[in-house]
Amino acid sequence: MTDVHPEHAQLQADRIYLGWQYILLHPDPGPPPKRPSPVEEPAAAVPDPAEIELMRRERLQEDMLNRPVRLFRLFMLVLSVLILAVAVAGYLAWSFALLGLVAAGGVAAICSYALLQGDRAVKYRVLEQQARDQRQRKERDKELFRAQEEHARRYREWQESKERFDRQLTWYAVAVPHEIDRIDVAGGTLPGWSALITLLGATRLYSGGHLTVLDLSEGAIAKDLIELARKGGDDPLVWVLPVDLPRLDLGATLKPEAFADVLAHVVSVSEEHRTTRDLSFDNAILERVLEVLGDNATISQVTAALRALAQVGDPRDDLRFGLITATQLERIGTLFGRGVSDRVVIERAWALESQLRKLETLGTQAVRLPPARLRVVSMDRQAGVFGNRVLGTYVATALTHILRQSPASDRPWYHTIIVAGADKLRGDVLDRLMDACETSRTGLVLTYRSLTPTVRERLGRGHAAVAFMRLGNAEDARVASEHVGTEHRLELAQLTETISDSLPGLDGGYTSTISQLDDEREERDENHADLAGDITESTEWGRTADKISEKERVLQRSREFLVEPHQLQQLPTTSVIVTDATANGRRVRLADANPAILTFPKTTLGELEDVREAVLALDPKATGQDGDGEPPPNLGPPPPRLDWRKGRQ
Numbered sequence: 332m333t334d335v336h337p338e339h340a341q342l343q344a345d346r347i348y349l350g351w352q353y354i355l356l357h358p359d360p361g362p363p364p365k366r367p368s369p370v371e372e373p374a375a376a377v378p379d380p381a382e383i384e385l386m387r388r389e390r391l392q393e394d395m396l397n398r399p400v401r402l403f404r405l406f407m408l409v410l411s412v413l414i415l416a417v418a419v420a421g422y423l424a425w426s427f428a429l430l431g432l433v434a435a436g437g438v439a440a441i442c443s444y445a446l447l448q449g450d451r452a453v454k455y456r457v458l459e460q461q462a463r464d465q466r467q468r469k470e471r472d473k474e475l476f477r478a479q480e481e482h483a484r485r486y487r488e489w490q491e492s493k494e495r496f497d498r499q500l501t502w503y504a505v506a507v508p509h510e511i512d513r514i515d516v517a518g519g520t521l522p523g524w525s526a527l528i529t530l531l532g533a534t535r536l537y538s539g540g541h542l543t544v545l546d547l548s549e550g551a552i553a554k555d556l557i558e559l560a561r562k563g564g565d566d567p568l569v570w571v572l573p574v575d576l577p578r579l580d581l582g583a584t585l586k587p588e589a590f591a592d593v594l595a596h597v598v599s600v601s602e603e604h605r606t607t608r609d610l611s612f613d614n615a616i617l618e619r620v621l622e623v624l625g626d627n628a629t630i631s632q633v634t635a636a637l638r639a640l641a642q643v644g645d646p647r648d649d650l651r652f653g654l655i656t657a658t659q660l661e662r663i664g665t666l667f668g669r670g671v672s673d674r675v676v677i678e679r680a681w682a683l684e685s686q687l688r689k690l691e692t693l694g695t696q697a698v699r700l701p702p703a704r705l706r707v708v709s710m711d712r713q714a715g716v717f718g719n720r721v722l723g724t725y726v727a728t729a730l731t732h733i734l735r736q737s738p739a740s741d742r743p744w745y746h747t748i749i750v751a752g753a754d755k756l757r758g759d760v761l762d763r764l765m766d767a768c769e770t771s772r773t774g775l776v777l778t779y780r781s782l783t784p785t786v787r788e789r790l791g792r793g794h795a796a797v798a799f800m801r802l803g804n805a806e807d808a809r810v811a812s813e814h815v816g817t818e819h820r821l822e823l824a825q826l827t828e829t830i831s832d833s834l835p836g837l838d839g840g841y842t843s844t845i846s847q848l849d850d851e852r853e854e855r856d857e858n859h860a861d862l863a864g865d866i867t868e869s870t871e872w873g874r875t876a877d878k879i880s881e882k883e884r885v886l887q888r889s890r891e892f893l894v895e896p897h898q899l900q901q902l903p904t905t906s907v908i909v910t911d912a913t914a915n916g917r918r919v920r921l922a923d924a925n926p927a928i929l930t931f932p933k934t935t936l937g938e939l940e941d942v943r944e945a946v947l948a949l950d951p952k953a954t955g956q957d958g959d960g961e962p963p964p965n966l967g968p969p970p971p972r973l974d975w976r977k978g979r980q
Contacts, residue, residue: 350922353824404442505922519800547752582729641680744774831903
């Protein structure tokens with residue numbers, strides 16, 4: 332049989348991997364066929380009891396019919412003896428005696444012949460029965476031989492089916508093409524997001540790309556990904572805000588117009604119902620303030636100018652600290668003239684200052700950063716909820732402007748941005764980020780904890796794939812089931828439920844690397860390039876899966892379910908229902924985002940459709956099903972050494 336080498340299932344840079352689907356192309360053949368047992372064969376040497384009884388009755392009946400003939404023959408023999416005796420004694424003439432002897436002997440002979448014929452008839456019936464029994468024994472022997480031949484044939488077929496079943500792949504990659512502009516992940520838990528982001532990020536980094544994670548979940552979901560990158564030889568950059576805000580230089584190179592736009596959107600984070608007109612008004616105030624301050628103005632200078640404009644506090648303090656100059660203070664006082672609108676400007680300036688002061692330390696201690704392919708910006712869970720929303724909005728909006736100024740990449744998804752907890756951002760902030768990523772051909776992954784009206788309007792909009800994870804809210808589950816379609820029947824592996832139930836929740840938080848840049852760095856083993864081994868050693872998913880036996884990993888029982896709301900509320904932690912549009916219509920697939928599945932021996936990086944096409948190309952007779960034709964060849968495990976440095980720019 333033709334084999335397909337593992338190289339045919341290499342990781343592909345033009346695929347975005349979201350998990351693996353559990354599929355058995357060959358069903359379990361069950362136990363081997365039972366061999367015909369001698370105990371089950373009919374006893375060849377034992378006659379039928381009914382026939383024995385019938386023969387006994389016939390023999391008795393024959394004896395009863397022959398009894399008068401025997402008595403008459405005996406009488407004739409006795410008469411012959413008497414006649415002979417009388418003749419010898421001289422009482423009867425020999426002529427008469429001979430005549431009597433002939434007559435009596437003839438009658439006795441006739442009786443003997445009749446009895447002999449009866450015995451022959453009985454013996455004939457016995458022989459006939461024996462011949463019939465012999466024929467039946469031969470027929471039974473032939474049937475037993477045919478049964479043994481049939482058993483041998485069925486056993487050979489069972490062996491072939493069992494070999495295909497044991498050799499077949501069980502986990503096939505679930506990926507979407509890089510033509511997809513965006514991936515929307517709806518629902519899910521923090522451990523589930525951790526698994527998905529670890530898998531997606533690891534495969535993008537190995538493909539030679541760059542990854543930026545904006546973690547608004549406050550759950551340290553990229554922690555395993557960071558450890559995995561370090562194990563592979565990278566040194567990720569991790570900002571934990573607001574502690575690392577002084578070292579965050581994001582947006583420092585923006586032009587005043589773009590910087591004013593960013594700050595206006597930051598202020599709008601607490602005012603969900605603000606209109607474009609309100610944003611324009613705030614943007615106009617900020618643009619004029621920045622025009623006074625000049626290029627490269629810092630947030631602290633902007634807030635000082637806003638305090639002066641709003642007439643809050645003593646401006647001499649800001650003059651003494653060098654935040655603004657006397658000339659700038661005088662110009663700020665004459666920016667908006669005097670009159671009825673003065674009070675409106677003062678109120679908006681005060682509101683702008685009260686929120687932007689949370690960013691005052693931004694970039695005040697900027698340092699020269701080493702190159703890194705993985706960058707993580709996270710929010711400290713100990714900080715305030717509102718402050719984190721302000722910081723998250725700033726980072727997202729600043730990224731948007733940087734992308735808008737960048738030329739379109741000739742490699743889609745070469746740079747990938749993941750925003751975890753994107754439902755904490757305003758709808759217009761999300762829209763601008765989506766448009767900027769699409770224009771610059773930057774990959775974008777958005778995860779939402781709940782399907783708010785803002786999220787529903789944007790879910791799957793444009794050329795996007797949608798992935799649904801566990802949805803705790805009943806209304807969210809209903810919306811998701813309608814989006815996917817309740818007619819779809821999906822297959823869930825038992826292993827997915829087992830690991831999801833056994834894995835503990837996320838604990839701890841991120842450790843900032845920005846604040847440790849001056850410290851002595853831990854030496855990395857640059858020769859360590861085994862991604863599967865790194866997953867086992869560096870991630871909680873890998874350590875949990877490593878405790879599961881080989882048999883449980885490879886051939887797992889599974890169950891099917893329909894895409895119904897109550898089923899979506901009970902999905903295992905790592906289950907992902909992926910929907911994307913293709914030339915043949917919309918695909919719906921159930922995947923397990925557990926990155927540890929990559930380490931299993933029956934996992935392939937090839938997708939199910941690609942595997943089938945490869946099999947048919949090598950052997951047109953192969954059907955991938957039991958019966959005629961060769962089974963799919965074993966694509967083998969993933970390449971044993973996955974070099975993170977391969978394809979780096």
